[in-house]
Amino acid sequence: MTESKPHLDEMFVSEGAPRAPYELYHDWFSGEDIKHLRRKSAEAEAFFRRIGITFNVYGQEDADERLIPFDIVPRVISAREWARLERGIEQRVRAINAFLHDIYHRQEILRAGRVPKELIAGNEAFLPEMIGVSPPGGVYTHIVGVDLVRTGPDEFFVLEDNARTPSGVSYMLENRETMLQMFPELFTNMKVRPVSDYPRALRRSLAASAPPCVTGKPEVAVLTPGIHNSAYFEHAFLADQMGAELVESTDLRITDGRVSMRTTQGYKPVDVLYRRVDDAYLDPLTFNPESLLGVPGIMDVYRAGNITIANAPGTGIADDKALYSYMPDIVEFYTGERAILQNVPTWRCSEPDALKYVLDNLADLVVKEVHGSGGYGMLVGPAASKRELATFEKKLRARPANYIAQPTLALSTVPILTQKGLAPRHVDLRPFVLVSPNEINITPGGLTRVALKKGSLVVNSSQGGGTKDTWVLGE
Amino acid sequence: MRLRISHKTTYNYDTPVHYALQQLRLRPRTGHGQTVHDWTTEISGATRQLSFEDQYTNQTDLLLADDGTTHIEVHCEGIVETTDTAGVIGRHKGFAPLWLFENETARTKPGPELRRLARDVANADDTLAQMHALSATIYEQVTYDIGKTDSTTPAETALAAGHGVCQDHAHIMIAAARLLGHPARYISGYLLMEGLVEQDASHAWCEVWTDSLGWVGFDVSNRICPDDRYVRVATGRDYGDAAPILGIRQGMGQEDLHVALQVQQ
Numbered sequence: 001m002t003e004s005k006p007h008l009d010e011m012f013v014s015e016g017a018p019r020a021p022y023e024l025y026h027d028w029f030s031g032e033d034i035k036h037l038r039r040k041s042a043e044a045e046a047f048f049r050r051i052g053i054t055f056n057v058y059g060q061e062d063a064d065e066r067l068i069p070f071d072i073v074p075r076v077i078s079a080r081e082w083a084r085l086e087r088g089i090e091q092r093v094r095a096i097n098a099f100l101h102d103i104y105h106r107q108e109i110l111r112a113g114r115v116p117k118e119l120i121a122g123n124e125a126f127l128p129e130m131i132g133v134s135p136p137g138g139v140y141t142h143i144v145g146v147d148l149v150r151t152g153p154d155e156f157f158v159l160e161d162n163a164r165t166p167s168g169v170s171y172m173l174e175n176r177e178t179m180l181q182m183f184p185e186l187f188t189n190m191k192v193r194p195v196s197d198y199p200r201a202l203r204r205s206l207a208a209s210a211p212p213c214v215t216g217k218p219e220v221a222v223l224t225p226g227i228h229n230s231a232y233f234e235h236a237f238l239a240d241q242m243g244a245e246l247v248e249s250t251d252l253r254i255t256d257g258r259v260s261m262r263t264t265q266g267y268k269p270v271d272v273l274y275r276r277v278d279d280a281y282l283d284p285l286t287f288n289p290e291s292l293l294g295v296p297g298i299m300d301v302y303r304a305g306n307i308t309i310a311n312a313p314g315t316g317i318a319d320d321k322a323l324y325s326y327m328p329d330i331v332e333f334y335t336g337e338r339a340i341l342q343n344v345p346t347w348r349c350s351e352p353d354a355l356k357y358v359l360d361n362l363a364d365l366v367v368k369e370v371h372g373s374g375g376y377g378m379l380v381g382p383a384a385s386k387r388e389l390a391t392f393e394k395k396l397r398a399r400p401a402n403y404i405a406q407p408t409l410a411l412s413t414v415p416i417l418t419q420k421g422l423a424p425r426h427v428d429l430r431p432f433v434l435v436s437p438n439e440i441n442i443t444p445g446g447l448t449r450v451a452l453k454k455g456s457l458v459v460n461s462s463q464g465g466g467t468k469d470t471w472v473l474g475e
Numbered sequence: 476m477r478l479r480i481s482h483k484t485t486y487n488y489d490t491p492v493h494y495a496l497q498q499l500r501l502r503p504r505t506g507h508g509q510t511v512h513d514w515t516t517e518i519s520g521a522t523r524q525l526s527f528e529d530q531y532t533n534q535t536d537l538l539l540a541d542d543g544t545t546h547i548e549v550h551c552e553g554i555v556e557t558t559d560t561a562g563v564i565g566r567h568k569g570f571a572p573l574w575l576f577e578n579e580t581a582r583t584k585p586g587p588e589l590r591r592l593a594r595d596v597a598n599a600d601d602t603l604a605q606m607h608a609l610s611a612t613i614y615e616q617v618t619y620d621i622g623k624t625d626s627t628t629p630a631e632t633a634l635a636a637g638h639g640v641c642q643d644h645a646h647i648m649i650a651a652a653r654l655l656g657h658p659a660r661y662i663s664g665y666l667l668m669e670g671l672v673e674q675d676a677s678h679a680w681c682e683v684w685t686d687s688l689g690w691v692g693f694d695v696s697n698r699i700c701p702d703d704r705y706v707r708v709a710t711g712r713d714y715g716d717a718a719p720i721l722g723i724r725q726g727m728g729q730e731d732l733h734v735a736l737q738v739q740q
Contacts, residue, residue, distance in 0.1 A: 121572075297723075
């Protein structure tokens, strides 16, 4: 879609005049030859192909294996901008964990009427098997990806929270690695905060969340559905970087009340399992009995307190799109503070007044399925044909509770390198957050997704999006 | 009443078992008008891995079959002191919210027959009267008949067929009660049967939430609200949550199940 609303260009105030965080980069860029940079860009692509990052960032399901384009112009965020984002993200993630504990225990927030009971009661993301479970250290979401969009110098909105299995962190790491190799001189001139500590921080954070029964050095393992999963590369990559075992369901079994993995020295208990298998497939004894990807009995071991599952099962209730519009209330309820990060204004189509507004203004709105992901099943009103609008209206009327609607925001742009030089493209940002009983650690940066098509607002890799390295500057 | 219970479940396999798990919900707990004395669980051919309380506060054990076994036996034995509360269990305990017991499950998913049943008893003075009417109607329409249904039979199917066992009666009542807006739950447990010490299966009934009395038990199969002849063992949204034994087994081969149950005074 194309849109003509005025929007923030993160790099330039006006043509040739960079914003402060981009000054040094701009100086450097002005001295470079575009053709040379284009060649560098092609090298970067070859590098990604060689190491084999060809998975779909956001789809958990089978997706076409393909390369996600990388753009060599970094996105730069100042220390001041980041500090505020960090505070907002930390507050939100604390609230999400408090909410999850509450929703699987006393449900005070429902009793207080701050979130309607129906939203939880009728929600498939609520996992009865988690009722009464207090995970080790009280941590439910060990890894969170908070998707942000920017509309002004100080205006960031949370687009969605990813509290189940946020993926894409390997992109953040590889993008940086590539930039360091291609443009080492830039990193000596600019104080870019490193992201390479992420795997160590992940390991530290997971180990700190080990169950109390663990006395020695906690054993961390990564559970993957296997080589056919679209994110297998990331699973293998993270296990390797963390120095953890990469396991599949067939490597695991119950021994002595623990989940143990097969090693060359026999079975060895796993203390913390970073699982990249969805809840429904995690335990065929408890959930889908047909699942071959899970570990029978793991939920029993979990309930007995003998393993940490990261993220905890049932965290999907916190990032459910139906709940999204309640996040400001949720933050306030559990932290006693106003939410630092704003939500995108959201109409809940389950509410008759909201539905009426959405139907009347369909051509101006973005309508999303409550349970959808990856940009599928959504309507971008301004880009839709009359026929598409009519078809969607029927779907909306048939199952209003299945949809939420949001205004089309004037997303900020960051330039990408094209044949003709720099050209602005819309971006979003997914910072990665690690939660342990001791601390909340936010890697400075994250994954910037960019809509490569001119004017497009859809940054999803499945729909023609690319990625950029994200630079957070030091003080 | 002082009830002595002995419940032996035996599995025989025609080929050695190399990896199998069994989840037991076979330990009654003290409370709700019953006091458990000297409860023991003896296991052979398998080893207890864990004991924990599940989301419905059922006492649960996880067993791992001994490698190469062809025989697993679980023998529960104990004495339970019961009092007659006329079926009234009372207030809701545990973290599982009441609304969870209003949600349909695969076994209690309503179809036209269940809707008709619910409509037939919809006009009642209060919840209790309505539930008594519902229980009586189910008893009339669904003949107690062993072997026509199994543990996965949906309530709608059993109702349409017009026969089933206590488990089907419970599922039908639960499904209809939920249609009428009342939280309802499944109970598995034991029943002292007059003149019948040896039983070949444990019993099942249901409980319905009433605003006035809290949880109240209904045993459709025996047309009664549970009294001091009943011992509650496990509960949940349906049989799947409260099953006495739930297993998963790797490999092929036949499994032969035998239950020896004695409930006596």
